[in-house]
Amino acid sequence: MHHMDLFPVDTPVTPAVAELIRTGVRAVLDAPPEWIAELNSAATSGAGMEGVAGDSPLLEVALRINAGNLSHWAAVNMVEPGARVPVAITEEARAYIRDLARRGFDSRALDSFRTAQNVAWRLWMQICFGLTDDPELLRELLEVTSTSIARFIDDTVRELAELIETARAELAADTHAQRRAAVALVLEGAPITAERAESQLRYRLDGPHTALVLVGDPGTPPEDLEATCESIMEASGVTRRLVVISGASELWVWLPTATVAADDAVSAHPGVRVAIGSAGEARDGFRTSHFQALTVRRLLGRPRSSRRVARYEQVRLVALLGEDRAAADEFVTSTLGELKGADVQVLECVRAWFAAGCRVSETAAVLYTHRNTVLRRLARADALLPVPVRENPVHVAVALELLDWIV
Structure with a gap:
């Protein structure tokens, strides 16, 4: 709640106190240099003013604005003693606020008004x-002017705080729009210079890149995407990144590394899926890795998919063969026959057997089961297949991959 909400309804100022206010205002306008110096010192000592105090041009403007507010309050009180002084935001003040936003300051930089008010x-x-010396006149004088000063500072700080937050939001939107435009040009292969692209992206295009697409399940808070991204960065040992917001629940991310660790980060945020492209170099790698990540993202988005993270290396063959969905469906159905609808344990066993180089003992170890169980499940698979698996291993392995990802 602002101070203004606590003050009583305005009451008329007695003529005697009104004249005292005018006399006091004249003293303010004729204040000795040491008073002005003390006010300026207070204005630069606020908690959010460190950066302003160290920037001479910015500091000069801040002090002029403070002096202007003091003069404005005094001028209004000369005409209407004790009145609520309207906020006067000058063009210089508006430019100052925009400059603060561009330099990364927030509303804490307005603390100067509070510290100067106290002095x-x-x-x-x-x-x-x-x-x-009249106690009644003095009491009224202090009450009236205390209310007037506090209201004026409250109103001024509130309005300036709204301006600075608006400026920060507009700046962020402009920066993001520029970043999206620069990313689009790079992805399209447009002849944008590296210097211009890197300036707008604030990300270097030389060196290694790995692109990721982070997608939130319905209802997942946007901050979970950001938290997942930060966890991946920490696990991957990188501190820089490029992020583009692609939608309400999707981020495009580039990390300057060829090695990305994502599994633990995704397990900590179960509502987020992560698609990862292959590592690439320089501008071509930046583009290629991103398009690969988009391919993985489409596969991860399958309604039946339970995977939370996948890499392009895992889906390269599926992406190549799955372009024609009807042909892929026909291939899977004709190759697997009844195995297509088999129990999940049988399908998992056959996939693990292929991954283990068709070795039963290694398959049993991976599945934490007995080798006889593996043999029984492989036999069951053979009974369901149109052709026994050992007679058609390549086609069966590919069909199982397509079944797992897209069919």
Whole structure:
């Protein structure tokens, strides 16, 4: 709640106090240099002002704005003592706010108004105590001016805070739009120079790249995508990245590394799927890895898919053979026959047997089961296949991959 919500309804200022306010305002306008120096010192000592205080041009503008606000408050009170002073946002103040946003500052940089207010109030009280010895007049004088000053600072800081947050949001949107445009040009192979692209992307195009596409399941909070990305970066030993928001629940990511570790990160965020392209070099690698990641993303998006992370190396053959969906379906059906609808344990056993180089003992070890169980399941698979697996191993292995990914 702002101070203004706590103040009582305005009451008329008595003529005697109004004249005291005018007299005090004249003293403010004729303040000695040491008072101005103390106010300036207070204005630059706020918690969010460190960066401003160290930037001479920016500091000069900040002090001019503070001085202008003081003059504005004084001018209004000369005409209407004790009145609620309207906020006066000058064009210089608006430019200052935009400059703060461009330099990464947020509303904490407005602390200067609060710290300067404290010093200004102390100096104003010194003036007030020199104006009258009448306790009733002094009480009214302090109450009226305290309310006027606090309201003016509250209103000013609130309006400037809204301006700076708006400027930050607009800047972020502009930066993201530029980044998306630069990424699109690179992906399209447009003749954009490396210097211009890297400037807009804030990401180097030389060296290794691995592209990822992070997708959230329906209902997954967007921050889970960001958290997953950060976990992958940490596990992969990288601190830089390029991120483009592709949709409400999809991120395109590039990491400057040829080795990406994603399994643990995905297990910690079960609502996120991660598609990973092959590592590539320079601009061509940047493009190729991304298109590969998009291919994996399409396969991961299958309604029946339970996979949370997959790499292009795992799906290269499936991507090549699965372009014609009807042909792929026909190939799987004719090759596997009744095995296509077999129990999942039988299908898993045959896949593990192929992965183990068609060795039964190694298959049993991978599946944590007895070799006789493996033999029984392989026999069951042979009984369901149109042709025994050992007579047609390549076709059966490919058909099982297609079945697992796209059919």
